[in-house]
Amino acid sequence: FLKYTAQQMKFRLIDTKNPALQDYLVNASDRQYQFWERNPLSIDLWSKKVLIQKLIYIHNNPLSEPWNLVSNPQEYKYSSASFYEEGINTFGLVSHYEEWKVVGHKTNNGGNRIN
Numbered sequence: 001f002l003k004y005t006a007q008q009m010k011f012r013l014i015d016t017k018n019p020a021l022q023d024y025l026v027n028a029s030d031r032q033y034q035f036w037e038r039n040p041l042s043i044d045l046w047s048k049k050v051l052i053q054k055l056i057y058i059h060n061n062p063l064s065e066p067w068n069l070v071s072n073p074q075e076y077k078y079s080s081a082s083f084y085e086e087g088i089n090t091f092g093l094v095s096h097y098e099e100w101k102v103v104g105h106k107t108n109n110g111g112n113r114i115n
Helices: 002-015 019-024 048-063 081-086
Strands: none
Touching: 002 019, 048 081
């Protein structure tokens, strides 16, 4: 996800000749631009309940202190809340979590952890 979205942002900034591209310029041997923090916090989504809990947290974050950006989650332009609540996929990047192919850890009986 991070690599794909960073590439898409870079391509869009290049295509539109946006000078903001220079804000992401880095002096690194393996990349010219960096859009995301290198060590993001990772949380295992080991059950559907935890996944939904984190999704609700993410959707409500723009409403909380210190941000107070919007009055309801669907109003925040960069949130998937409008997709889940109203079916609006503004950027065409969102898919419902129930459609995701679970990758990674398996349970002892061969099933996926998310259930």
